[in-house]
Structures are given as C-alpha cells and as structure tokens.
Amino acid sequence: MSLEDKTRRNVLKGSVLAAGAAAAPSFVLPALAQGERLIPFTDVPDSFQVRPVQPDTTHWQDTREISEFVTDNDDFYLVQHYGQPEIDNDTWRLRVTGMVDNELDFSLSDLMNRQTTERQIAFECGGNSQRLFHGLVGNADWLGVSLADILRQAGIQEGAKEIVFFGADLATEEIRGREVEKAFARSLSVTDAMREENMLAFEMNGEPLPHYHGKPVRLLVPGWYGVANVKWLTQIHVQSTRYMGRFMGRDYVTLKKENVGGVDRWVENSVTTMNLKSSIIRVTEMGGRYSIQGFVLNDGTPLRSVEVKIDDGPWLSAEMNPNNTQYSWKLFSLDWPNPKAGEHTLVSRVTDINGNVQATQEELPEKVSYWEDFGQFTRTITI
Ligand SMILES: Nc1nc2c(c(=O)[nH]1)N[C@H]1C(S)=C(S)[C@@H](COP(=O)(O)O)O[C@H]1N2
Ligand SMILES: [Mo]
Numbered sequence: 502m503s504l505e506d507k508t509r510r511n512v513l514k515g516s517v518l519a520a521g522a523a524a525a526p527s528f529v530l531p532a533l534a535q536g537e538r539l540i541p542f543t544d545v546p547d548s549f550q551v552r553p554v555q556p557d558t559t560h561w562q563d564t565r566e567i568s569e570f571v572t573d574n575d576d577f578y579l580v581q582h583y584g585q586p587e588i589d590n591d592t593w594r595l596r597v598t599g600m601v602d603n604e605l606d607f608s609l610s611d612l613m614n615r616q617t618t619e620r621q622i623a624f625e626c627g628g629n630s631q632r633l634f635h636g637l638v639g640n641a642d643w644l645g646v647s648l649a650d651i652l653r654q655a656g657i658q659e660g661a662k663e664i665v666f667f668g669a670d671l672a673t674e675e676i677r678g679r680e681v682e683k684a685f686a687r688s689l690s691v692t693d694a695m696r697e698e699n700m701l702a703f704e705m706n707g708e709p710l711p712h713y714h715g716k717p718v719r720l721l722v723p724g725w726y727g728v729a730n731v732k733w734l735t736q737i738h739v740q741s742t743r744y745m746g747r748f749m750g751r752d753y754v755t756l757k758k759e760n761v762g763g764v765d766r767w768v769e770n771s772v773t774t775m776n777l778k779s780s781i782i783r784v785t786e787m788g789g790r791y792s793i794q795g796f797v798l799n800d801g802t803p804l805r806s807v808e809v810k811i812d813d814g815p816w817l818s819a820e821m822n823p824n825n826t827q828y829s830w831k832l833f834s835l836d837w838p839n840p841k842a843g844e845h846t847l848v849s850r851v852t853d854i855n856g857n858v859q860a861t862q863e864e865l866p867e868k869v870s871y872w873e874d875f876g877q878f879t880r881t882i883t884i
C-alpha cells in the first residue's frame with residue numbers, strides 16, 4: 502500500500518467513525534460525535550507531530566486521538582532497531598534448537614494448523630515517555646499459538662536456564678572494537694517462557710501479521726514491555742547460560758538507585774514487566790459536559806481503582822471501560838461537570854489489588870536512564 506493510499510484510507514476511516522460515534526456507549530472513548538470538541542492540552546506544543554508510518558521509521562500515536570478500544574494496525578506504534586527485514590512467508594521457517602529432546606522446524610502453515618489462541622494484548626515501548634504523551638503504545642487482538650505447547654513438544658532438558666528468541670533482522674554492531682553481525686534477540690528464563698499466556702502470533706486484529714509488526718510470526722509476552730515481543734521470529738534456542746545480547750544487557754537496561762538489603766546501590770535491570778501506570782490522554786466537551794479520559798497499563802495484576810485529581814481537589818474515582826481485559830490496556834473516564842473557565846491541572850493515579858499505587862514523580866527512585874517512565878503525569882488544560 503502506498504503512503505497516499507494509507508492516508509486516504511485513514512481519512513475514510515475517520516469519517517466512518519465519526520458517523521458511527523453517536524451509537525457508541527459513553528465509556529468507550531468515542532471518536533468525536535457531532536457537536537463534540539477535543540479540548541487542547543496546553544502541555545502539548547504546537548510542534549508536536551506524529552510521524553507517518555513509513556518503512557524503517559518509528560511511529561507513535563497521538564494519544565489525544567485514541568478513539569477505539571482496539572488500535573488500528575496502521576496506527577499501532579512502531580519500533581525496530583535494525584530496520585524491517587523482507588521475509589517471504591512461503592520459505593519462512595521457525596526452528597526450535599538447543600537443549601531440547603526434539604529439535605523442531607515449522608513452516609507458517611504448520612503453525613497455523615495447530616490449536617490457536619486469541620488474546621487482547623496492549624504494550625508500550627520501554628522507552629515510551631511523557632515527552633511523547635505516551636504515544637509508543639497500542640492495544641490489539643492477537644491470534645496465534647501457545648509458546649508453552651511448542652516448548653513442551655520440544656521437551657526442555659534438565660539444566661536449561663534461558664530461552665533466546667532471534668529475529669530475522671540483522672545489523673553490524675561494533676562491540677569492543679570489533680564489527681560483528683548480530684540479530685535482534687531477547688531472552689526469557691524458562692519459567693517466564695513457560696507462562697501459559699505467551700503466544701507466537703500470526704494475526705493482528707483479524708489480518709495476517711503486517712510486515713512492520715513482524716510478519717509472519719512474532720512472540721508476545723503479555724504484561725511485558727514491547728521489547729520482549731520479538732518480531733520476525735525465526736529461531737527459539739534453549740541454553741544453560743544467560744543470554745548477554747545488546748537488548749538484554751546494554752540497551753533497555755534501567756539504571757536506578759535502590760536499597761539493596763540496607764545499602765543504597767546503583768542497580769541496573771533489564772526492562773521486563775510493565776510498571777503500574779496510568780495517563781490522561783484526552784478531554785472532550787459536548788453540550789457543556791466535559792469528560793476526562795485515559796489509559797492504564799500494567800503487568801496484568803487486577804486493579805483496585807483509577808482516580809483523577811483536578812487542581813487541588815480530592816481524588817475522584819474514574820469509571821472503567823467494561824471492554825477492559827487482563828492484558829488489554831484499561832481505558833477509564835471521568836465526568837467533569839461545570840469546570841470553571843481558566844487553567845486547570847489534571848492528574849491520574851492507578852492502584853492495583855495488592856495496594857500498589859502509581860508513584861508520583863517525587864516518589865520515583867533516583868533514575869538515570871530514561872527507560873520505564875511510569876510516574877504520575879500531570880496535564881494542563883485551559884477551559
Ligand atoms: N525482531 C525485532 N523485534 C522487535 C524489535 C526489533 O527491533 N526487532 N523491537 C522491539 C521493541 S523495542 C518494541 S517496543 C516492539 C515494538 O513492536 P511494534 O513495532 O509492533 O509496536 O518490538 C520489539 N520487537
Ligand atoms: Mo521498545
């Protein structure tokens with residue numbers, strides 16, 4: 502599809518959505534209905550731009566425009582560090598190698614003929630940030646097969662520790678002064694890999710997995726940051742040692758100060774499960790009624806509440822979208838009757854059933870790297 506076609510399709514899609522919006526229940530973030538206005542945040546600079554989806558570029562959503570529970574494939578954010586490899590679905594193979602009783606080798610149709618599972622999974626890049634108004638995010642319906650079933654069929658041998666997932670995308674990296682060719686790869690411990698939720702997905706929102714999103718098959722680890730979800734998957738390797746690649750040991754590594762058994766230490770951790778986070782993404786007005794809307798992401802732990810604070814007021818309980826599922830994003834909204842004209846600040850916080858509360862910026866640990874930006878996000882708006 503050319504870029505022009507894509508743009509035209511999006512325009513068409515927009516008008517269809519606007520026409521259908523009146524029928525949508527109020528708790529779904531609807532596209533703007535007739536007479537409804539999107540109130541601009543004053544914290545978003547005029548220069549803020551969402552790049553068009555083009556080969557080999559990063560794409561983020563304009564979160565103010567999130568208007569559907571499920572993100573369109575073309576609008577789901579895009580990140581790839583080594584470009585987007587060309588893959589022929591007919592010759593593509595997925596091999597399972599290493600410390601297994603039976604090495605396996607699948608074609609795409611071999612995988613498609615297995616029992617399938619379908620799941621809503623939202624994720625964000627570990628580098629998502631307030632600067633992008635948290636636009637490196639998306640929520641989709643995925644269809645694929647169980648990773649645990651495949652690993653059981655392969656038979657993981659005793660002594661195996663890690664499972665490495667290799668993509669087809671390669672790059673030359675300079676490591677310790679030497680140029681070497683490396684594939685994008687991430688690893689999981691055997692325990693993490695055997696979670697029943699993990700999938701090898703080949704459909705996204707009812708379409709074959711798009712090229713940009715890792716066709717024909719990608720790994721999905723629900724509840725984890727996007728970097729775990731290896732695209733263009735070609736090999737699953739079981740080994741007894743830690744995998745030390747760039748995206749486990751150097752990039753996507755958070756550096757923060759932590760209390761380690763009574764001693765303050767600078768700790769580095771690989772980005773894994775998503776931190777408990779909420780963000781206000783848009784405010785709409787219709788007939789004098791205002792609505793504040795946002796999303797929550799976390800590791801799949803059930804939530805207790807999402808609350809919104811307006812200016813110095815009390816925390817008010819937001820309404821949760823009934824479409825929310827364990828690993829989808831969790832959309833919320835709060836009615837804001839009769840706001841006073843002028844500047845306002847809005848902030849949200851989420852609490853899970855274990856009583857963990859989303860941290861304020863001040864409560865976050867001292868952190869050097871920009872990975873894992875999950876603190877409370879105060880927005881400003883003029884009514
Ligand atoms: N093969 C491969 N898989 C990859 C990456 C990559 O560069 N190569 N990037 C990862 C990162 S950092 C993110 S955030 C997600 C983005 O997935 P998406 O582009 O489908 O949104 O893919 C992950 N999987
Ligand atoms: Mo990422």
